[in-house]
Amino acid sequence: MVHPSSSPAPYYSQGLRARFNIDRIRLEQAASEAAGGRYADIQYDVDEAKYRARSEARLKAGLNLPTAVPDGWPTKLTGPLTWSSGSFPDESEYVYHLTPADKAEILLALASFKELKLDSEKVDKYNFPLPKLGKVLSGICREVYFGKGFHVVRGLNPDDYALPDLTAIYLGISSYIASRRGRQDQRGSMLIHVMQRGDEASTEFDSIYSSDKPFHTDTVTDTLCLFTQELASTGGRSVFASAWTVYNELAATRPDLIHTLAAPDWPFDTYGRDPAFYRRALMYYHDDRLITSFSRRLLVGHAPFTPRSGGIPGLTEAQAEALDAVHFIAKKHEIKPRMERGDIRFVNNLGLLHRREAFENVQGSKPRHLVRIWLNNDEGMCWNLPRPLRLAWARVFEEEDDGSRGKYWDMAPLRHPITGRVLNTGGSCD
Numbered sequence: 555m556v557h558p559s560s561s562p563a564p565y566y567s568q569g570l571r572a573r574f575n576i577d578r579i580r581l582e583q584a585a586s587e588a589a590g591g592r593y594a595d596i597q598y599d600v601d602e603a604k605y606r607a608r609s610e611a612r613l614k615a616g617l618n619l620p621t622a623v624p625d626g627w628p629t630k631l632t633g634p635l636t637w638s639s640g641s642f643p644d645e646s647e648y649v650y651h652l653t654p655a656d657k658a659e660i661l662l663a664l665a666s667f668k669e670l671k672l673d674s675e676k677v678d679k680y681n682f683p684l685p686k687l688g689k690v691l692s693g694i695c696r697e698v699y700f701g702k703g704f705h706v707v708r709g710l711n712p713d714d715y716a717l718p719d720l721t722a723i724y725l726g727i728s729s730y731i732a733s734r735r736g737r738q739d740q741r742g743s744m745l746i747h748v749m750q751r752g753d754e755a756s757t758e759f760d761s762i763y764s765s766d767k768p769f770h771t772d773t774v775t776d777t778l779c780l781f782t783q784e785l786a787s788t789g790g791r792s793v794f795a796s797a798w799t800v801y802n803e804l805a806a807t808r809p810d811l812i813h814t815l816a817a818p819d820w821p822f823d824t825y826g827r828d829p830a831f832y833r834r835a836l837m838y839y840h841d842d843r844l845i846t847s848f849s850r851r852l853l854v855g856h857a858p859f860t861p862r863s864g865g866i867p868g869l870t871e872a873q874a875e876a877l878d879a880v881h882f883i884a885k886k887h888e889i890k891p892r893m894e895r896g897d898i899r900f901v902n903n904l905g906l907l908h909r910r911e912a913f914e915n916v917q918g919s920k921p922r923h924l925v926r927i928w929l930n931n932d933e934g935m936c937w938n939l940p941r942p943l944r945l946a947w948a949r950v951f952e953e954e955d956d957g958s959r960g961k962y963w964d965m966a967p968l969r970h971p972i973t974g975r976v977l978n979t980g981g982s983c984d
Contacts, residue, residue: 563740565827566945567954574945593868596877598856600768605878612875619810627812627839629805634701635798635905638887641702645892648702650694652709656687663726664719674722675744675963678733682726691730694900698731698777699935703902704794710896712783721745721965724781724898724925731900732777732929732936736950740827742959747967748780748924750915764914769795769884769907773822773849774950775928776904776936782897786922790913791893795884797846797907801837803883812837814876815846818942821867822852831866834942836877841938845904846880847946853877880907900929904937923967 564571571577595604612619623629642648652660663682670681679688694705707727712720725735738746750764772778780792804812815837822832836848853869854877855862862868869877884907891899901908915921930936930951939947 562826562828562830564958565824565829565832566949567958569954570945570948573948574941576945594871594874596854596869596874598768598850598854599765600878600881602882605875605882608871608875609879612871620813621809623805623809623812624816624839627805627816630802631798631844633798635703635796635902636802637702637796638799639889642889645706648704648891649706649708650690652687652707656690657709659684659687660723660727664723667722667726668719673963674718674725674965675735677722677726677729679726679729682722682729684726684730687727688730691727695731695931695935698900698902699931699937703796703906704891705900706891707898707900708894708896710898712896717965721963725927727898728779728900728927728929731779732931734930734932734951736775736928736930737959737961738926738928738950740959742961743968744927744961744963745965746926747964748926749921749967750913764790764910764912766912767910768850769793769881769909770850771797771847771903771907772926772928773847773852774946776902776931776947777929778899778901778903778908779927779929780897780899780901781925781927782893782895782899783925784920784923785893785895786913787916787919788914789911790922791890791911792899793888793890793909793911794901795888795907797837797880797884797905798844799887800846800880800883800907801844803886804879808879811872811876811879814872815880820848820853820873821869822849823855823863823866825860825863830863838940838943840940843905843937845937845940845943846907847904847943848877850877884909 566576663684667677667682697705735744816835818835819833820836838845
């Protein structure tokens with residue numbers, strides 16, 4: 555437990571503070587903003603009736619809302635990222651099935667890597683050689699960064715491998731998409747086990763139901779990698795939508811909300827660290843590409859698990875409407891790819907939004923369990939980032955210079971020693 559008189563842990567390392575001149579930027583304190591008016595009533599779970607009422611009220615209020623997109627922004631985006639629900643009638647358009655030859659090559663790569671006597675997290679595409687499959691994975695990498703923005707590698711059976719070998723395999727395969735892996739929380743967890751809070755250490759738990767999650771991105775990664783270790787008893791699919799398609803609908807119907815999303819005044823909660831919050835935009839048009847980056851949890855909290863910190867700014871009515879608008883437009887255009895155990899999904903986290911559908915873990919079955927990795931391709935594939943996102947990427951993917959965070963590779967879920975509950979379930983981001 556932190557002593558009440560202790561200073562909050564720094565959110566940025568000393569090196570990043572100096573490099574990005576953070577200490578010269580005087581963030582507003584919540585107390586000085588309190589006089590600015592009430593904040594919007596918005597929660598983590600999306601309320602469609604409240605959203606519709608807010609939208610209607612703002613349109614009727616005569617606010618002189620902008621009728622065109624921001625200067626320099628396109629009126630319509632084109633290209634392979636502008637897809638919708640019916641764009642992929644056959645899953646073969648985004649699923650690669652490992653062949654027997656591929657699996658044999660993976661076993662040879664694993665044997666070669668194990669001869670080096672390195673820990674599983676040391677695997678990369680140079681010590682995990684995949685001469686033929688690697689060419690396929692290179693094509694998938696291009697598809698993730700410059701094509702439709704997502705792909706699934708299918709065919710691994712998690713039961714066929716010891717846990718260290720399985721970890722080396724999915725890390726080895728993912729290294730062909732992007733080689734740098736990032737810290738996903740303040741502790742320095744490199745692998746996050748996405749499991750519903752409350753799942754117990756054994757299979758003797760009560761049935762657990764989890765509702766839909768809203769659309770978001772994992773705010774600090776260019777490629778989101780998810781390995782499916784266990785499926786839910788029912789439901790639980792990962793759902794994708796193109797942020798580019800969402801943008802096009804906003805540009806045609808509510809360009810004023812693009813102005814709101816692009817304004818650099820959204821307050822992101824750092825959950826008890828210093829600074830207590832920071833500000834940046836949710837949407838950028840940079841180097842001829844639309845980039846969307848936000849976690850709903852960091853903007854409104856996720857009660858009762860991580861309620862929004864007290865004393866920091868909330869969202870305005872315009873921000874609340876824009877945040878919900880992104881969700882409901884994305885739902886119109888979403889796809890729900892089928893999931894199988896052993897799937898490795900790669901998602902362009904700069905151009906796509908994602909959410910998770912409701913699911914149930916029933917008593918006597920293994921709970922839904924994904925392993926999440928944050929990947930950065932620093933070999934010319936990652937899109938050019940605007941300065942606020944370069945700072946965020948540096949914090950996650952570059953080495954800390956002050957020892958404030960370690961690196962922890964938990965191949966299995968980290969559990970409470972008494973309750974057995976999973977501790978490193980992760981939020982949308984840290």
